[in-house]
Amino acid sequence: MSHKCSSLIVHCMDFRFQRAFTSYMEETGLMGDCDCVSGAGGIKELVECEPGENNYVWKQIKGSYRLHDMSHAVLIAHLDCGAYGGSEKFASRELEFEFHKQELAKAEHVIRDSFPAISVKKVIAEIEGEDNVVFHDVD
Numbered sequence: 001m002s003h004k005c006s007s008l009i010v011h012c013m014d015f016r017f018q019r020a021f022t023s024y025m026e027e028t029g030l031m032g033d034c035d036c037v038s039g040a041g042g043i044k045e046l047v048e049c050e051p052g053e054n055n056y057v058w059k060q061i062k063g064s065y066r067l068h069d070m071s072h073a074v075l076i077a078h079l080d081c082g083a084y085g086g087s088e089k090f091a092s093r094e095l096e097f098e099f100h101k102q103e104l105a106k107a108e109h110v111i112r113d114s115f116p117a118i119s120v121k122k123v124i125a126e127i128e129g130e131d132n133v134v135f136h137d138v139d
């Protein structure tokens with residue numbers, strides 16, 4: 001088996017999204033072809049801490065790029081993320097969505113600065129209704 005994969009996915013550790021992340025990977029062809037990085041807030045540390053060996057997310061991206069030759073990063077933020085204080089921290093769903101969009105843009109910049117060859121896809125996940133998760137692609 002090849003030790004290469006096409007992609008890396010970064011998402012929050014939040015258990016409420018586990019099944020949805022798995023389905024997302026299957027539906028987008030990433031299952032079995034991506035390294036997975038999961039932690040509280042997903043990209044939060046990548047954005048808030050200096051890029052380098054002490055930045056867990058950055059270090060995983062570097063490892064995936066070097067060891068598995070991946071060339072595509074999928075960054076998934078989500079609404080009501082406890083690492084960011086949850087939805088109650090925001091005055092509206094729109095403001096929360098915009099905040100995560102900006103966070104994703106910052107994360108994309110960090111990746112482009114450190115690993116220019118990696119393309120980035122940005123996604124915001126949202127729980128709708130009981131436990132239906134919707135994935136929004138963002139620019």
Ligand SMILES: [Zn+2]
Nearest residue numbers: 012014081082
């Ligand atoms: Zn979260």
